[in-house]
Amino acid sequence: MKQFWRFLLAGGIAAMANCGARFVFSVWLAYEWAIVLAYLVGMAVGFVLMRGYVFDAHGKPLGPQVVKYGVVNLVALAQTLIVSIVLARWLLPAVGIVGSAEALGHFAGVLVPVATSYFGHRMATFK
DSSP states (O other): OHHHHHHHHHHHHHHHHHHHHHHHHTTTSOHHHHHHHHHHHHHHHHHHHIIIIISOOTTSOHHHHHHHHHHHHHHHHHHHHHHHHHIIIIIHHHTTOOTTHHHHHHHHHHHTTHHHHHHHIIIIITO
């Protein structure tokens, strides 16, 4: 259980980096591309924290961990992108939330893959 709480803390820090980066990237890029690039920022932050503090895998070979981390996060990116776009483009505007739809949609999208990411990294990436 301690490991899961550390995962949530590290993931929360990575999610903040992701969301903050999306606001910056949105100045120059379309919402969808800003999400993808911001996700890469969050992934980099998350990898360092997960490897060193959550799963204590810093003594194991780096290459296979990077590849597996990328695969697990491709699934999570798909989840994040789908939820973010559906919420920001259709569901939130349908209920009258327009001005902050992209921020709220992205925030919700970042939260969705918590369980799949935890188990994917625990069972595959940092094993």
